[in-house]
Structures are given as structure tokens and as C-alpha cells.
Amino acid sequence: MKMSGGVEWALHCCVVLxxxxxxxxxxxxxxxxxxxxxxxxxxxxxxxxxxxxxSVQGKSGGYVLTRAPESITLLDVVRAxxxxxxxxxxxxxxxxxxxxxxxxSCTTPCPVARAMWAAEDAWRQALAAVTIAxxxxxVDTSSGPEAMAGIQTWLTGEKAG
Amino acid sequence: MKMSGGVEWALHCCVVLxxxxxxxxxxxxxxxxxxxxxxxxxxxxxxxxxxxxxSVQGKSGGYVLTRAPESITLLDVVRAxxxxxxxxxxxxxxxxxxxxxxxxSCTTPCPVARAMWAAEDAWRQALAAVTIAxxxxxVDTSSGPEAMAGIQTWLTGEKAG
Ligand code: FES
Ligand code: FES
Numbered sequence: 001m002k003m004s005g006g007v008e009w010a011l012h013c014c015v016v017l018x019x020x021x022x023x024x025x026x027x028x029x030x031x032x033x034x035x036x037x038x039x040x041x042x043x044x045x046x047x048x049x050x051x052x053x054x055s056v057q058g059k060s061g062g063y064v065l066t067r068a069p070e071s072i073t074l075l076d077v078v079r080a081x082x083x084x085x086x087x088x089x090x091x092x093x094x095x096x097x098x099x100x101x102x103x104x105s106c107t108t109p110c111p112v113a114r115a116m117w118a119a120e121d122a123w124r125q126a127l128a129a130v131t132i133a134x135x136x137x138x139v140d141t142s143s144g145p146e147a148m149a150g151i152q153t154w155l156t157g158e159k160a161g
Numbered sequence: 162m163k164m165s166g167g168v169e170w171a172l173h174c175c176v177v178l179x180x181x182x183x184x185x186x187x188x189x190x191x192x193x194x195x196x197x198x199x200x201x202x203x204x205x206x207x208x209x210x211x212x213x214x215x216s217v218q219g220k221s222g223g224y225v226l227t228r229a230p231e232s233i234t235l236l237d238v239v240r241a242x243x244x245x246x247x248x249x250x251x252x253x254x255x256x257x258x259x260x261x262x263x264x265x266s267c268t269t270p271c272p273v274a275r276a277m278w279a280a281e282d283a284w285r286q287a288l289a290a291v292t293i294a295x296x297x298x299x300v301d302t303s304s305g306p307e308a309m310a311g312i313q314t315w316l317t318g319e320k321a322g
Contacts, residue, residue, distance in 0.1 A: 003162050003248045011273050012254050034258040074276060087164045087248075093173050094304075097195040099312050101304060111299030112172050115235060115291045123284030130276045138272035143255075143262060151260050 006043040006081045009035065011135065013044065014077060017053065018069045018136040019152040023062030028155060043081055050080030069136055075127035088116035167204040167242045170196065172296065174205065175238060178214065179230045179297040180313040184223030189316060204242055211241030230297055236288035249277035 013029050026044055030037040044063060047053045052072055053063045065072065090113035094101045109117070140148045174190050187205055191198040205224060208214045213233055214224045226233065251274035255262045270278070301309045 001162060001164050001243050001248050002246075002250060005250065005252065007249065007277075008252060008254055008273065011277075015273065032258045032260065033254060034261075074280065082162050085163075087162050088168065089163060089166065091166065091169060093169055093194060097193050098315065099193065099308060100195075101308070108303070111303050112169065112176065112296055115296060115299070116168075116172075116288075119235065119284055119287035119291070122287035123280055126280035126283035127277075130280070135273055135276060138276070142269070142272050147260060147262070154259065 001087060003078070004082045006046065007078055009033065009040060010043045010047055010077050010081045011074070011132075013040070013063075014047070014052070014065065014069070014072065014132045015136045015139050016151060016155070017063060017065045018132060019148050020064075020155045022156055023056040023060065023064050024155050025062040028062070032151065032154070046081045047077070050076065052076055052080055065132070069133035070131050072132040073128045074130045074132075074135075075124055077132075078127055086117060087120055088113065090116075162248060164239070165243045167207065168239055170194065170201060171204045171208055171238050171242045172235070172293075174201070174224075175208070175213070175226065175230070175233065175293045176297045176300050177312060177316070178224060178226045179293060180309050181225075181316045183221065183317055184217040184225050185316050186223040189223070193312065193315070207242045208238070211237065213237055213241055226293070230294035231292050233293040234289045235291045235293075235296075236285055238293075239288055247278055248281055249274065251277075 012033065016029065016032060017024060026041055027037055029044070030040045033040065044053065048055060048063070051066055054066050055061065055063050090110055092103075092106065092110070094110050095103055095106060108114075136148075173194065177190065177193060178185060187202055188198055190205070191201045194201065205214065209216060209224070212227055215227050216222065216224050251271055253264075253267065253271070255271050256264055256267060269275075297309075
């Protein structure tokens with residue numbers, strides 16, 4: 001089972017957006033990541049549709065985070081890009097064959113599905129416990145002191161120093 | 162992100178196998194679940210390849226669980242059928258574009274990937290905490306006292322009563 005590759009792009013874009021106080025054009029995000037603009041646009045639209053970023057129109061327009069990065073979790077981004085549904089889908093196997101449980105006795109989920117969904121919930125809770133602000137801090141630490149500052153300067157189009 | 166539909170079949174087959182003290186032919190498992198034999202064979206082969214079940218040859222041959230159901234976890238079955246790999250794949254986005262982290266500085270995983278994998282680990286731990294024996298007990302409880310006993314009788318080809 002593979003998560004959509006768009007999640008990695010979307011998370012990195014969210015981290016980059018924390019570094020800018022002004023809207024960042026989609027083309028600039030694509031250039032920064034050396035990726036096709038149309039591919040990245042798809043991920044940005046997913047984030048926008050979920051209300052995590054929004055686009056500001058006009059000459060110095062672009063994307064901004066809608067909320068503080070402390071209020072956007074990894075779960076928000078995963079749901080936006082990869083979809084909100086459960087990964088385990090129950091097709092009601094128990095209602096098949098010679099020992100089928102009658103449909104009207106199936107008022108609660110099958111114990112097999114229940115166990116699978118409980119495990120998924122643990123994963124979602126872990127995703128919900130980490131925010132874009134946490135990631136931005138960790139990326140900043142691991143990339144060294146100049147990296148995010150350099151990106152910030154480049155994004156806002158200012159001259160360094 | 163959707164898990165392979167084979168996981169639901171494989172889990173139900175494992176639960177059924179706990180009800181039989183003798184090998185169960187693949188055709189009988191397919192009949193019990195009213196599913197195509199060739200489709201189910203694929204899931205059973207995955208379970209066998211992972212060493213969770215094995216086939217006994219001969220006239221009264223079929224599949225048996227290799228270990229006690231207390232020693233087979235949901236994680237074992239998910240890995241066998243859906244593959245062992247991480248669901249989040251890091252393509253090293255950080256090594257792209259004008260602010261690329263040089264490849265030889267990337268000795269530890271990107272903090273974004275680390276956070277995603279930590280969340281997956283929570284899911285795997287939850288899957289590893291539930292066994293086929295747990296499921297069999299819950300299915301037995303939720304299906305009523307006769308269901309598993311009826312299946313057991315049918316599987317072993319004995320007359321009821
Ligand atoms: S019927 Fe779907 S998991 Fe049991
Ligand atoms: S480079 Fe892959 S998650 Fe950051």
C-alpha cells in the first residue's frame with residue numbers, strides 16, 4: 001500500500017510557506033522544488049480545496065497558509081492530498097456463502113474490520129499529533145541555520161544580506 | 162490510499178482456519194466464502210509465502226495455520242498480503258532545486274519523512290497488538306454460539322449433532 005506521492009510535495013510546500021510572510025506564487029514553489037508546475041498545481045489545489053492554503057489574487061499574489069502552522073497537522077495534509085477514507089475497506093465477506101450472517105444481523109461492523117480500523121486510528125492520531133510548525137522547526141534544525149533563511153529571502157524576492 | 166482487498170479475505174480465512182483441526186482445502190475455503198477459487202488462491206499463496214499457513218498434501222490435504230493463532234498478528238497478515246514496505250515513500254525532494262541539500266549531507270532521513278514513518282509505526286504497533294486468536298474470539302462472540310461450531314462441522318465434513 002502506497003500513499004500518494006503528492007503528500008511529500010504538499011508537506012514540503014507547507015513547510016516552505018511557513019518561511020514566507022507574503023504570498024508565494026505556485027511557479028516559485030515549483031522552481032524551488034525543481035518540479036513541473038502542473039504537477040505541483042494539483043497538490044496545491046488539493047491543499048486549497050481542504051482550506052489549508054488559499055490563493056491571494058493580484059500582482060504580488062500567490063499561496064499562503066490559511067491557519068497558523070501550529071494549527072495544521074500532518075493528518076490535515078494527508079487527508080487533503082490522499083483522501084479521507086479508511087485504508088481498510090470492508091466488503092461484508094461475512095454476508096456471503098453457506099454460513100452468511102444475515103444482513104439485518106449486521107448492525108455493527110465485523111470484528112475483523114473493527115480491529116483494522118482501530119489500528120488505523122492509532123496512525124491517524126499520530127499524524128494529528130505533529131504540526132507543520134513542528135516540521136518547519138525540524139527542517140530548519142536539520143538543514144542548518146542559513147537554509148530556511150535563504151529560502152525566505154529568495155521567496156520574497158529580496159536581495160540577501 | 163486503499164489497502165489491498167485481499168487483506169479482508171486473508172484475515173477471514175485465517176479466522177476460519179482456527180476452527181478446524183484438520184487441513185482445509187482451498188476449494189472449501191472458497192465455497193465457504195462464495196468467492197472465486199483462483200482469487201482466493203492468490204491470497205492463500207501470499208499467506209503461505211509468508212509462512213503463516215502451509216499446505217498439507219494428500220487426499221485429506223489442505224491448508225493449516227503454521228503457528229498457534231495467538232502467535233499470528235494482524236501485522237503479519239497485512240505484510241503478507243499488502244507488502245511490507247512503508248506507505249510513505251520519500252523521493253528526496255530536499256535534494257532538488259536551488260536550495261538543494263547536497264546528497265552527502267543527507268545521511269539521516271528528512272524530518273518530514275521521519276515524522277511520517279513514526280506515525281506509520283504507531284499503526285503497525287497497533288496491528289501487531291491484535292492476534293488471529295483475538296479475532297476468532299470476537300467473531301465467535303459476535304456471530305452467536307452456533308456459527309463457528311457449524312463452520313467447524315462443515316469444514317471437517319462431519320455430520321452435525
Ligand atoms: S466482513 Fe468485512 S472485515 Fe469481516
Ligand atoms: S525529502 Fe522526502 S520527505 Fe523530505
